[in-house]
Amino acid sequence: MGNKEKVLSLQNLTMSYSGKNVLTGVNLDVYSGQIIGYIGPNGAGKSTTLKIMLGLINGYGGKVEIFGQDIAISDQSFKQKIGYVPENAEVYDTLTAMEYLTFIGELYGLNREKVEVKAERLLEEFGLHEVMHSRISSFSKGMRQKVLILSSLLHNPDLLFLDEPLSGLDANSVMIIKDLLEELANQGKTIFYSSHIMDVVEKISTRIVLLVNGQIAADGTFDELKEKSKEGSLEGIFNQLTGFDQHKHTAKKVVSIVMEDDDNA
Numbered sequence: 001m002g003n004k005e006k007v008l009s010l011q012n013l014t015m016s017y018s019g020k021n022v023l024t025g026v027n028l029d030v031y032s033g034q035i036i037g038y039i040g041p042n043g044a045g046k047s048t049t050l051k052i053m054l055g056l057i058n059g060y061g062g063k064v065e066i067f068g069q070d071i072a073i074s075d076q077s078f079k080q081k082i083g084y085v086p087e088n089a090e091v092y093d094t095l096t097a098m099e100y101l102t103f104i105g106e107l108y109g110l111n112r113e114k115v116e117v118k119a120e121r122l123l124e125e126f127g128l129h130e131v132m133h134s135r136i137s138s139f140s141k142g143m144r145q146k147v148l149i150l151s152s153l154l155h156n157p158d159l160l161f162l163d164e165p166l167s168g169l170d171a172n173s174v175m176i177i178k179d180l181l182e183e184l185a186n187q188g189k190t191i192f193y194s195s196h197i198m199d200v201v202e203k204i205s206t207r208i209v210l211l212v213n214g215q216i217a218a219d220g221t222f223d224e225l226k227e228k229s230k231e232g233s234l235e236g237i238f239n240q241l242t243g244f245d246q247h248k249h250t251a252k253k254v255v256s257i258v259m260e261d262d263d264n265a
């Protein structure tokens with residue numbers, strides 16, 4: 001890792017909800033400039049990990065350090081250096097894109113006039129200049145997602161947490177986001193993102209971390225994981241390491257159940 005700064009450290013992280021163990025001992029050190037693709041089956045605990053790191057969930061076991069501070073006892077100033085794109089965001093639908101971005105910018109303590117100028121330039125880059133004064137309620141899913149991504153970047157964070165950031169984006173926008181994340185990492189920013197879109201994770205992550213049954217089951221570059229598993233794609237590696245080989249069987253079963261109804265009609 002050279003002399004890169006340790007940005008994030010999870011030490012024996014555990015979490016359970018009403019007696020159900022979700023995280024059972026996650027250990028992970030992340031260094032500046034890394035793009036971590038955090039993957040795992042549905043319900044594996046990815047969003048839970050993200051929310052713990054963001055200080056949105058209490059009651060976890062173990063230790064979380066961000067920028068060298070234990071988040072359980074720090075003064076929360078680390079949050080100023082973090083950006084977050086949640087999986088299911090509550091965007092203020094009645095605001096316009098511009099109002100929303102200036103509102104978020106002001107929450108981060110930025111100067112209003114400066115945020116307005118910055119927001120307008122960013123919206124223009126994302127093809128949203130014409131609709132910047134329209135209410136978000138009139139936006140498509142992809143347009144909302146772009147606004148959310150921009151809102152996470154306004155205050156120039158050093159660490160970005162993204163939960164399924166490509167949701168709803170078209171192919172051109174996905175390419176922009178891929179390049180954007182790469183460029184941010186080149187500037188020394190650290191990106192920690194969770195996604196189910198394996199071909200994108202495969203391409204842009206400098207390190208892939210796979211969570212299975214509340215623990216890290218694989219951690220390395222795509223090439224390292226490929227070498228170990230002898231699978232050609234991240235999708236194949238994912239299926240192998242999560243012990244899943246039932247997709248054809250499940251698909252056939254579902255179709256046969258669907259068609260049974262027709263036969264009896």
Ligand SMILES: Nc1ncnc2c1ncn2[C@@H]1O[C@H](COP(=O)(O)OP(=O)(O)OP(=O)(O)O)[C@@H](O)[C@H]1O
Pocket residue numbers: 017018022040041042043044045046047048049
């Ligand atoms: N507030 C909560 N109360 C009770 N159980 C919860 C709560 N939040 C999450 N869980 C449970 O914890 C487990 C992990 O959920 P989490 O959302 O972290 O998974 P995930 O890996 O992000 O899944 P997905 O890929 O489907 O988004 C799931 O079984 C979920 O039902």
